[in-house]
Amino acid sequence: MSAAIPDIHDLFATLAEHEGKFNRSFSLVPSENLISPLTRAAFLSDSFSRYFFDEHEVFGRWNFQGGSIVGRIQKEIVTPLLRDLGRAAHVNLHAISGLSGMTLALAAYGGDPGNRVVTVAVANGGHPDTSYVAQKLGYVPLDLPFGDYDEIDLDALAELVRTRRPSLVYIDHATALRPLPLHDLVTTVREAQTEPVHVHIDSSHVNGLVWGGQLTNPLAAGADTYGGSTHKTFPGPHKAVLFTDSEDTALRLTLTGVNMISHHHPASVVALGISLLEFAHRGGREYAARTIANARAFAAALAARGLAVQGRPDEGYTRTHQVWVKAPPEVNPYEVCERLFAAGLIVNPYNLLPSLGGPGIRMGVNEATKLGLVEDDMERLAETFAAVVLRGEPPEALAGEVAEFRAGFTPSFCYRDDEMRVAWKRFADTLSDDRSQYVGGSVHDARS
Numbered sequence: 001m002s003a004a005i006p007d008i009h010d011l012f013a014t015l016a017e018h019e020g021k022f023n024r025s026f027s028l029v030p031s032e033n034l035i036s037p038l039t040r041a042a043f044l045s046d047s048f049s050r051y052f053f054d055e056h057e058v059f060g061r062w063n064f065q066g067g068s069i070v071g072r073i074q075k076e077i078v079t080p081l082l083r084d085l086g087r088a089a090h091v092n093l094h095a096i097s098g099l100s101g102m103t104l105a106l107a108a109y110g111g112d113p114g115n116r117v118v119t120v121a122v123a124n125g126g127h128p129d130t131s132y133v134a135q136k137l138g139y140v141p142l143d144l145p146f147g148d149y150d151e152i153d154l155d156a157l158a159e160l161v162r163t164r165r166p167s168l169v170y171i172d173h174a175t176a177l178r179p180l181p182l183h184d185l186v187t188t189v190r191e192a193q194t195e196p197v198h199v200h201i202d203s204s205h206v207n208g209l210v211w212g213g214q215l216t217n218p219l220a221a222g223a224d225t226y227g228g229s230t231h232k233t234f235p236g237p238h239k240a241v242l243f244t245d246s247e248d249t250a251l252r253l254t255l256t257g258v259n260m261i262s263h264h265h266p267a268s269v270v271a272l273g274i275s276l277l278e279f280a281h282r283g284g285r286e287y288a289a290r291t292i293a294n295a296r297a298f299a300a301a302l303a304a305r306g307l308a309v310q311g312r313p314d315e316g317y318t319r320t321h322q323v324w325v326k327a328p329p330e331v332n333p334y335e336v337c338e339r340l341f342a343a344g345l346i347v348n349p350y351n352l353l354p355s356l357g358g359p360g361i362r363m364g365v366n367e368a369t370k371l372g373l374v375e376d377d378m379e380r381l382a383e384t385f386a387a388v389v390l391r392g393e394p395p396e397a398l399a400g401e402v403a404e405f406r407a408g409f410t411p412s413f414c415y416r417d418d419e420m421r422v423a424w425k426r427f428a429d430t431l432s433d434d435r436s437q438y439v440g441g442s443v444h445d446a447r448s
């Protein structure tokens with residue numbers, strides 16, 4: 001029996017429902033962020049349908065001419081901006097997300113199958129997929145040794161490097177309230193290594209904080225390479241970027257990238273360019289500083305209301321964008337996150353939170369900060385959170401107030417409409433041109 005073919009109107013009705021829900025809610029999922037209204041323009045452009053091969057990367061094997069104009073945005077705007085913000089001589093744009101960047105970096109830097117690769121265990125905040133990908137590439141994953149849940153045991157790391165001789169130390173610290181001491185980590189590896197060990201820092205969660213000057217740049221700490229997602233603390237499109245200062249290392253990654261990713265999503269590169277320009281010219285450093293200040297204010301406001309906020313109170317609970325809460329014993333963390341969703345706070349039930357060794361609620365204030373919320377606003381979010389989680393108030397009764405509060409905010413740290421009239425109009429005119437392959441017919445009909 002074949003299923004009925006769904007109706008296109010149903011699809012758009014669901015899309016509209018999604019959009020409406022997000023217009024009335026705050027997303028506190030630490031892995032997500034908003035792209036600015038202008039950045040969305042990239043996904044309306046024809047670049048969405050093209051491939052762009054940098055001729056140096058395909059080495060005379062082929063080229064598709066279609067990307068040659070839009071590719072200039074990558075070469076002349078995105079790459080130089082990333083080199084500058086990421087403080088690196090070379091940047092690679094092949095990866096389409098953090099996990100695809102992880103796969104490339106493991107493949108490029110791990111060496112031969114059978115080699116040992118050190119990664120962060122999930123119990124210490126490592127990404128749940130790293131050891132899976134490492135094993136599929138034929139490596140033997142080893143856990144980075146920790147003393148406490150978030151303190152590396154540097155002596156044990158030195159011993160591990162000396163005795164197990166890994167080819168790669170891949171630091172995939174994802175679920176984290178405090179940055180790892182990168183300089184000490186790299187120095188320990190260097191002093192213990194008997195042959196070269198590649199150190200890569202996967203900064204997927206914290207790129208916006210690194211590029212905004214709030215966290216240490218991994219290359220400055222001595223790492224060989226770093227990089228990751230462009231859509232978590234960095235408010236950009238789904239993609240990832242990888243950096244190095246070494247030409248040889250950059251070439252190794254290029255060779256891996258061209259053979260493992262055929263298509264690196266040119267519209268996302270354009271979107272990344274817009275997001276990077278906004279970050280550079282519209283307060284990226286202030287956004288990064290405010291994200292951390294907001295996280296600390298949110299943690300304190302939750303703790304003041306009696307919630308079991310994780311982290312060290314004397315350090316302000318968090319030094320990143322993340323805030324973690326243990327659900328009260330009588331409350332199922334998954335079920336309460338559904339009620340928070342209904343109230344308009346979109347959060348991330350996560351198993352396992354390193355401080356708990358089990359499930360808890362993982363949040364981030366990166367998107368709220370991008371929406372323009374400041375420290376005082378964290379009280380309002382904490383109050384709604386406490387009403388649902390501690391007092392069991394019905395979410396439907398709170399959703400209206402949250403929606404009203406949400407209506408006071410629009411994406412910040414980005415170009416204003418009035419600044420963009422000329423640039424936007426030039427592009428928009430091409431979309432509504434009668435010959436446009438996208439909206440020509442329907443727009444034409446609507447106009448006539």
Ligand SMILES: Cc1ncc(COP(=O)(O)O)c(C=O)c1O
Nearest residue numbers: 097098099127172174202204229
């Ligand atoms: C360290 C690390 N690597 C990779 C990823 C995967 O990134 P993406 O979701 O962009 O594929 C994440 C996501 O949280 C991460 O934190």
